[in-house]
Amino acid sequence: MPGVASSSSSTFSSTSRFKNARQRLSRLMSRLPSFSSDARDGFRNGFVNINGSVASGWGASSSSSSSTPVVKKRDREETATTPPAAPTTKTPKRVSTSPSITSSALSRFSWSESEHRRTLSSKLFYSPQRVIGETESGIAFIDDVPQGTDFVSILPTEISFSIFALLDPLDLDNCALVSRDWNRAINSDPLWRQMFYQNRWKAVTEPHTCWKSLYRTRHLLAQQWGTTKHAQTHTLVGHQDSVYCCQFDNDKIVTGSRDKTIRVWNATTYVCERVLAGHEASVLCLQFDEKIMVSGSSDYSIIIWDMVSMQPIRRVITHTSRVLSVCLSPEYIFSCSKDGTICVTKRSDFTLKYRLSGHNGPVNNIQVFGDYIYSAGGDALIKKWSLATGLCVRDYRGHTRGAACIEANDKLIVSGSSDNTIRVWDKDSGTSKVLEGHSKLVRSINLYDDYIISSSYDLSIKIWTIEGRLLTSLTGYHSGSLITAKADRQKIVSTSLGCSPVIFDFGAGLKEEHLAQITG
Structure with missing residues (x-):
């Protein structure tokens, strides 16, 4: 050799x-x-x-x-205590x-x-x-x-x-x-x-997988992630007005727009495969899992869609104003509204379990993690609610203007505000670290791995370490204020007041067969 x-x-x-x-x-x-x-x-x-x-x-x-x-x-x-032996044969x-x-x-x-x-x-x-x-x-x-x-x-x-x-x-x-x-x-x-596994990476493998090649592809992907040097950008052309929300997985990208439609795109070819109509006003938020998708709208309603047939199952109206954020758990559908409430709806029969009130103003965003609901309000408060009792168990105070977005994991809460800052909160102590860098309202927060991805009305997407160090800023790709940016191991999908979502693909140039195997 x-x-x-x-x-x-x-x-x-x-x-x-x-x-x-x-x-x-x-x-x-x-x-x-x-x-x-x-x-x-x-x-x-x-x-x-x-x-x-x-x-x-x-x-x-x-x-x-x-x-x-x-x-x-x-x-x-x-x-040390043994004398040296005399030479002997x-x-x-x-x-x-x-x-x-x-x-x-x-x-x-x-x-x-x-x-x-x-x-x-x-x-x-x-x-x-x-x-x-x-x-x-x-x-x-x-x-x-x-x-x-x-x-x-x-x-x-x-x-x-x-x-x-x-x-x-x-x-x-x-x-x-x-x-x-x-x-x-x-x-x-x-x-x-x-x-591969000691890096906490995940993959769907076959009996004859070449682990060396798979590791090298995942290693290069980790090195290229978050940088524009090797990234390819794509735009999704089809919506007729501003795109307010998105979610994606390995197979599909789903977007909701002011044009009252939801579009389902192929995550590899970026071709629009389905257009879902049902709302009578702007689609402001959506989330899906393996079984259902829930979308919230300015028409005060949420629509539950079947993820296999992509047909509407039920329209539910529990709010008296615009539905600003939705999320899912195995048992419940959660929604929050400009009316200042959070509604917890049972997935089994779509009946209301809780209506939570406590914010002095609109509830802009919610996140469910474990047995708690976390909410970001226009009153600048971050609230923690018990899912078991429906009661608020803690307030997190620090933002000086309305909180626009929130995301949580097992140890931290991260929130963005119209005071142009990001705060990283310790769940237990309630103390926070302030991240400064955006010049306008921080509209969305996404936690991926050990990174924070933030998007802002200042037309930038910023990537931070979980400790608060700014790694990079993606600018010049959008024609309007950023609404949301979400990430996985290979992509960042972003939406704005412009009509076309922008995708940053950090796996460009890597082996497609290995990228298809990598799941985390």
Whole structure:
């Protein structure tokens, strides 16, 4: 194989490339919590016994192999009190101590103690002639282990993978040139599968999935996400007036407009496949799940649509003014209105369970997370409501003007306001961090992964870290004030007072078959 050494123990011919790979590995070992400091030192010098004892290897001096046995082990106190042995040609005697082999690094794996010992015996030439002592911390070796032995050929495969999995793909490419053993390990599917899932990524896979290619596609997608350098933009042409709301998944993009229609677009070709008519005024909000879609309108009603047939199931009127926001849970439909109330409607029979009142003005946006409803009001308050009792259990105060949008997760609440700021609230303490950057009303907030996506009447979409650092600002793509922007792993879909939603596709140029497999 080009660029690979001819034998499993020999290194790549380029000294500098080998040195770079070894330096990266040395830095890597300092990050491993499972090994002792002595064990990490051993890796830097060559290889390490699984239980923490160090043996010579890369870079060891040839003079270190002498007639005097040298014991290298973690229990330094014992070696300090033992006088050096006189030179002898006799076979060193084995010291009988505790047979226990313990290692926090190996405790995660299901190997039995006998399997550990058998592996050491076969891989490390474990014999009375070579081993001069054992301690609680592991097995000690004389200093004449063959030069060039490395951890890939010594350690269990799972541990080697755990080490390699901490490197990025560029470093792995360099490490694959070290030897045939390293190349074989680094190009194996189990390693790339482990790296894929340890990033909390998700995919629908097939039996013969190439995990290395799938990982590289997802890695590049993560690098390109949120930047316009590699993104392609698309516009959805079809609505006759401003587009107020949207939601999308892998298959479809759904938009609602002032032209009183809802359009369903193909998420790959961006072709309009369905036009849904039913509202008598602007469609201001919508949300769907696998079974139903709910849309809210300026005609004071919500319409429940069947997601399979795309036909209306029921029109429900519980508000006395415009319906500004809707959301769904497995049991309920939630809606809020300019009339200052939040309505909780049962999905089973579409009857009203709660009507929540408490805001001194319109309720602009709602979000349901767990057992609570979160609302953003024109009175500048963020409220938390108990779904079990229908009572307000907490107010979050901080905005100086009306709150326009809200989103929550398990720890945080994020809200945007007409005071041009974003606030990131701690659910428990009620304290907030202020994010400043928009120059006009912050109209929508979306939480994706560890990012906050905000859109504003200042014609910009901004992407922030969850800690509040501004990463990028997308401007110049819309002809009117931004209404909403929602994101997933590949796209940001945005709508505005203009007629055409704009899509930022960060997966442009990547393999379509792999993008189709990636779900998170």
